[in-house]
Amino acid sequence: GAVVSQHPSRVICKSGTSVKIECRSLDFQATTMFWYRQFPKQSLMLMATSNEGSKATYEQGVEKDKFLINHASLTLSTLTVTSAHPEDSSFYICSAVIEVRSSYNEQFFGPGTRLTVL
């Protein structure tokens, strides 16, 4: 299947700093990427939908100024957690959509990034 990578896989930072997480589709072009957040022992929660060349669509309750998303190319989307605080500590996962054929798409998930804010 298609491969989606995330970088870094793990990051520890001090409160107040900004952290950038990259999501790349390695062997396909993805017009749509999703960003999810997962708290311990909970399921994934969609944060935003990222479309190449346009502004991201954020889910209700997600601060767009806090979580900046840039989808600069068909293979790269970035999530920047600005002025991170300990409550932002979480596991962040991206997924990318590939159009297999007309009206049929598949979604592939990245390995996730564990963010710890001290």
Place this chain on the structure above:
Amino acid sequence: KNEVEQSPQNLTAQEGEFITINCSYSVGISALHWLQQHPGGGIVSLFMLSSGKKKHGRLIATINIQEKHSSLHITASHPRDSAVYICAVGEGWGNEKLTFGTGTRLTIIP
């Protein structure tokens, strides 16, 4: 909004046992995903299906659209199958926002 429920929440079994994990949802969908999440956190997509049955190795996924229910089966379970299995549903063909179940934590004892 679709409500996705999985059962059981936790399952411990002996190596070799046949495993069944269930997923029910409340609103009609176009596609259902089964995902596997290992302790390190990474997620692997196991199946995406909209009808019938799919098989990959020792894994089998079935879906009944009328009953809004899907099952994931693991035959001849092995300790490396220990993971959290997550059911997710969407209303489009893969490029739509997914609603996730809370997951089933499976532990296979040697």
